Amino acid sequence: MTSIILLSVFGIVNLFVGFLKSKKILLPLALLFLIVVFGVNLLGWNNTQTYFNNMLTIDNYAVAFTGIMVLTTLLILPFSQSYIDAEDENLAEYYSLLLFSLVGAIMMVAYENLIMLFIGIEILSIAMYVLAGSNKRSLRSNEAALKYFLMGSFFTGVLLFGIVLIYGATGTFDITEIGAANVMADGTINTMFTMGLLLLVIGISFKIAAAPFHFWTPDVYEGTPTFFTTFMATVVKTAGVAAFYKLMNAAFEGSFTSWFPTVIAITVLTLVVGNIGAVIQPSVKRMLAYSSISHAGYLLMTLVAFNDLSENAIFFYSLSYAVASVISFGVLKLVEDAREGNHSFAAFNGLGKTNPLLAFVMTVSMLSLGGIPLTAGFFGKLFVFSAVIETGNLMWLVVLAVVLAAIGIYYYIKVVIAMYMQPTGENTKVPVSGFATLVLIICAALTVLLGLAPGLISNIL
């Protein structure tokens, strides 16, 4: 709770600091805020508290995922260097919007009540709609914002319909009470309840870009300035998946059989669309957009497994994916800035020669996203597969995921090939700020550390 309040206050403070002549202070200040929030958040560990008449619960689950999201934001912020260099007059607003959207994200992992879930999603989304269109002079950015906003509103409506129907069937918004409510009539589940459940699943699937509700993702990710795409691909996705799992676990555990077919269909589609789609993309940015869809698919596999291993698997996978994505989108942003907005594979040609460090961390990130050992991504995949295999009867899903993961290696390695094995051509050295270098090194070190000693965090939930 303290972190929600702090973030809101810090966001407003940030806005006022933006009135100052010098913008130099903004980034250090925002980082400081986030470090404070990260620390305060950890104080809530093993100290479950509920707030607002049981509308929010800050338990270990909420603390863990808040930790991932705050840490990720902390790691993303230094990549805003180009805005600082360009003396972008809206910089303070950007930072504030990011802090505000984090508030929504925290509510999404701490809600006890469907209304809070809805509010959390809206707080997060509205900030993202604005940030998607923040490059006002770019047609693509405007398109992204409009597309995201229209689609987002539509699916928020769907979500709201779902909440209402659930309320109609159970008479409550509280997820624990929904879980306890008797929705069986004459031995069959209440139709209104099932409809509401289905609409909820669809609404959240949109937010985490799961197929077939993913169609907005590539365009929005591509059009949005890369700095904010990073945030979308990491924080928004983590919040969405954590909220999804929490919802199913608390409210709909008893009606497992009625949502399982839908969720498994969504999972399979997401895996296939994400991985196959990524293969044919001409640009790294679009490839990463599709790859983020595929990772939503792997995360959803834990929901399909739905057992005692799922929580930790989601946590580990989200963290490893977020850290690797900060690297991949971060390097993409740096490269893109240096190549006049070109984010094709060719923009990466010869990066191994011009910027050995960038190429190396990018390789670590690609291997992690591909799930190769020595990196955190391997254990992420291992834990996800473990959760599914433990159910005992979903071997076919694992086989499918394995085949698709092998396809995944193909498109990740394409980036590595461009960096190390293609001639440099006209590509010049990419300028990198010291701050960004530090963050990239931290992320790569974290990825390798978790790849060597996953036990550090693999069992904390």
Next chain:
Amino acid sequence: MITALLLFWPALAALLVLLIKGQGAKKVAFVAALVEFAIAIVATTGFDAAGGRTQYALNLPWVENAGIGFHIGMDGISLLMVLLTTFLVPLIILSAFKHDYKNPNAFYALILFMQTGLIGVFVALDAFLFYFFWEVALIPIYFIAAIWGGANRIKVTLKFFVYTVFGSLFMLAAFVYLYFQTGATEMAAHSSDVQAFYQLALSAESQSWIFWFLFIAFAIKMPVFPFHTWQPDTYTESPAQATMLLSGIMLKMGIYGVLRWLLPVVPMGVSQWDELVLILSIIGIVYGSIIAIRQHDLKRLIAYSSIAHVGLIAAGIFTLNEQGLQGGVIQMLSHGINVTGLFFIIDIIQRRTSTREITSLGGITQNAKALSIFFMILLLGSVALPLTNGFVGEFLLLLGVYNYNAWFGAVAGLTIILSSVYMLRMFQGVMFGTKSEHTEDFTDLTFNEKAVLIPLVIMVFWIGLFPNTFLSISEPAVGNLLNIINR
């Protein structure tokens, strides 16, 4: 502790080598690899083969509370593989001295880094640890082949990489499944330790599909027909050192995996499918040999001959009798030594003449006496002439296959005839006849090159004349393995 030293020393050395700019890197790398070999020798002298126990074991928790351990140790089979690896890597590094690879520090660091992965595969006694090193060994070899390789390297190595990862992910899925089968009661903890896997009592049905999940991974690595399609291209396009690493050591990972993680874990699955595997392996022998006869490119020729040789090893191992298994183990050593030597000689010839085409070579014997002698010895080892190392292994393997099924033995025995055909035809084309424009001023071996070839040739005769030195190390371990398989 000595196992951990063997495992981590090359990785540490790799970091050191990475920091050295210029051509000093290779010297440091060579010394580091020699030190590693010395450690392996120390381990061997203190090794007690009797009883086939696992020695120098180290068992630490790795993933806390999950029963996944950092469990390493060596029995006789592991020790021989470690010896092979530590023996070959310094020679492979030395063989690269004449090349001017760009970024030499990265090149040699990757070789040393790969050695850690290889050793890890051979000493890991935990399924996930095994898988971990299995993939760790792949990353450096991919980069070596893809950065320093030939013109067509990018496409070829991409296929290699995706193909092998595809196979290993199936192995991972099988391991996870097996992991959840451990722990007999609901409350007992799961474990991925090798002993826990050996004690599993699985139904014949689940053993049957687990067999395929594991077999695909190992078969791609070896490679067994029809999973071999990545191999000839990758061997041809890779730089010589990568080819030596791939053929000399890396393909043994697949065979070792079968010995350690397939046969004892799913014996019933093996007994359901062993006949099919033998047939595939024997097809591989004949197929590889016949294609080798038709090759004009030296590297491709040896690549296909390697498919034939590995086919025989696979066939021998899947007979599940002692001759077959022992033959497989000893032939892994022999094949590693011979094929590394042959690829090195091809590299020497290619560097001097800038061609690998048999038709544009000839008459080298007239200029290079020493090279001819070394080439001939390694070649005879490869065609399994008595007194050479190849004979011991192939004899035991064929005996094993013959005991399994006389007809299989007869067809597999073709390998001896066919391999003499392609090997001698190659020797004739390259070394005898009239000189071509490429071989006009062929110079004989330098000191460095001799330093690589002499240890290899010594080993050809050592294994050929006194095979018991090595057979006695692995025999008790193989016996143990058979006990577990036949329990």
